[in-house]
Amino acid sequence: MQIPLCDPKLEYLADKEEFDSAIQGVLEAGRYILGPNVASLEDEVAGYLGCASAVGVNSGTDALHIALRALGIGPGDEVITTPFTFIATTEAIGMVGATPVFADINPETFNIDPDCIADAITSKTKAILPVHLYGQPCDMDAIMDIANQHDLRVVEDCAQAIGASYRGKNVGGIGDVGCFSFFPSKNLGCFGDGGLVTTNDQATYDRVEMLRRHGGKIKYHHSELGLNSRLDEVQAAVLRIKMRQLDARNRRRRQVAQAYNVRFSGLSNVDCPIEIIDADNSDACYAVYNQYTIQTTDRDKVTAELKAAGIGCAVYYPLPLHLQSVHSDLGYREGDFPNSEAVARRCISLPMFPELSGTQIEEVAQVVEGFFDPSRVAA
Numbered sequence: 001m002q003i004p005l006c007d008p009k010l011e012y013l014a015d016k017e018e019f020d021s022a023i024q025g026v027l028e029a030g031r032y033i034l035g036p037n038v039a040s041l042e043d044e045v046a047g048y049l050g051c052a053s054a055v056g057v058n059s060g061t062d063a064l065h066i067a068l069r070a071l072g073i074g075p076g077d078e079v080i081t082t083p084f085t086f087i088a089t090t091e092a093i094g095m096v097g098a099t100p101v102f103a104d105i106n107p108e109t110f111n112i113d114p115d116c117i118a119d120a121i122t123s124k125t126k127a128i129l130p131v132h133l134y135g136q137p138c139d140m141d142a143i144m145d146i147a148n149q150h151d152l153r154v155v156e157d158c159a160q161a162i163g164a165s166y167r168g169k170n171v172g173g174i175g176d177v178g179c180f181s182f183f184p185s186k187n188l189g190c191f192g193d194g195g196l197v198t199t200n201d202q203a204t205y206d207r208v209e210m211l212r213r214h215g216g217k218i219k220y221h222h223s224e225l226g227l228n229s230r231l232d233e234v235q236a237a238v239l240r241i242k243m244r245q246l247d248a249r250n251r252r253r254r255q256v257a258q259a260y261n262v263r264f265s266g267l268s269n270v271d272c273p274i275e276i277i278d279a280d281n282s283d284a285c286y287a288v289y290n291q292y293t294i295q296t297t298d299r300d301k302v303t304a305e306l307k308a309a310g311i312g313c314a315v316y317y318p319l320p321l322h323l324q325s326v327h328s329d330l331g332y333r334e335g336d337f338p339n340s341e342a343v344a345r346r347c348i349s350l351p352m353f354p355e356l357s358g359t360q361i362e363e364v365a366q367v368v369e370g371f372f373d374p375s376r377v378a379a
């Protein structure tokens, strides 16, 4: 039996009629761009996250790009971020003409290490761009402290983390701007591309809202060059339906993660993901597991084993961004970010989606256990 890494179609099939009729409703209403569904979704997501406002855009990549633009970050400015992320993070920095400066990760949380951020600050640093990777919140208290000390803006890349919280605060409302993606495989995914920007600052909201539609508040009057980056009305209608299930689906992802943790704990040569930021406060972090990622030195062998058993798995990400040829001009070398490099060699993500059944979890667990400790499976 095949078990995919994720399966966005299942959520559609479970509520097919409701999705079909919402889409049909948009088609028949005839308002396809910036209509009532986009406006309502923006209000609903802002309310859900506890942010003052939200702006729907074309993609998570555009959300990051527009956020940086709106904060006035551009040529000559440096933005500190993690090398262990998807390329969209540095793409956005490059698109505004700024320079990414990398800071290494904590190998246990996969996220940027605040101590490394402090070391990377120069007179040109304008912003920090933490990525809540795999749905796990970054250490935001420490990051906000550094930002406040040095008067830096904070742009949160929440593409994998909608619904995650850090010390009771939802990600996306902690820094100056939050950037979300509705790519189909994210925790809240639409049937195409989509993204969203959140902020508590009115001036930032105004600028983001203007930039997404060609840089003008009034139609055909343009105060700066913007872009065409709007969330489609059809996608917004779909997302409004999916929003209602988001919390329950995130809870189910956490149950799946917990079930894997129980099965894999004690296996030698397997490190499970951990989400406790400090030992005194076990509620510090609510991760939403866009991915469930283990670490092992036998990554390539276990990958082959999983594939042979028909189980989907993937390496996010095999090559840290400081070693990508696109960033060779930045002058980094192998060895500059040892934690990111080690995790890139050791990480493997296992099937993770809310519809995974107990039997499927069991099947995945048996292959992993059978590889690392055959005696357990035999017993």
Ligand SMILES: *Cc1c(COP(=O)(O)O)cnc(C)c1O
Pocket (backbone or CB within 6 Å): 059, 060, 061, 062, 085, 086, 088, 089, 131, 157, 159, 160, 180, 181, 182, 183, 193, 194, 195
């Ligand atoms: C998916 C993703 C993005 C980009 O989102 P798109 O909607 O695909 O443009 C940015 N950052 C991270 C960490 C992502 O996972």
